[in-house]
């Protein structure tokens with residue numbers, strides 16, 4: 001399973017990259033806005049740190065403008081993946097960009113039939129938002145399982161990118177379901193490392209080691 005970090009915060013990206021477990025980065029307009037910086041500066045910084053897919057989200061209205069925006073993003077760096085929302089215009093743009101060899105991440109996916117449409121449009125990634133479904137008392141993980149099954153049935157090459165992850169159990173369940181990628185906020189990435197028995201066990205080992213004659 002690939003791990004992407006879901007942030008536009010450069011310090012978080014640098015820290016997670018240094019852990020050696022990072023395969024890519026996803027951003028969205030809200031995450032970019034939090035940085036208070038021009039988006040291109042942020043993207044140029046990110047591509048210098050992580051040598052893997054970096055999703056950058058389009059914000060145009062119509063399909064033609066989305067295509068132009070996506071082509072502009074793709075010119076920034078070879079690792080840039082163009083993110084489009086799962087709308088009719090978004091999928092039109094996805095089809096056109098994918099046909100031109102530009103990788104597209106279709107975002108804001110909340111149903112399995114939407115994911116089917118994205119795969120048929122040539123998406124490189126589909127981003128089902130599991131946390132936001134859980135927030136409204138729906139089952140986000142069931143969506144991942146359904147998409148895994150549907151893509152398997154028809155041999156789609158679109159990668160399932162579990163998004164809107166809120167806690168380590170989401171990562172565990174997405175991995176068990178067979179999602180190709182999890183895009184994970186920095187705080188949750190940190191949480192993945194921790195187990196109280198690891199801390200307690202290490203503490204004991206280090207105490208005992210001090211008693212060993214040197």
Ligand code: G3P
Nearest residue numbers: 006028131132163164165
């Ligand atoms: O980047 C897309 C997605 O991961 C957003 O997550 O927490 O805003 O629902 P969240």
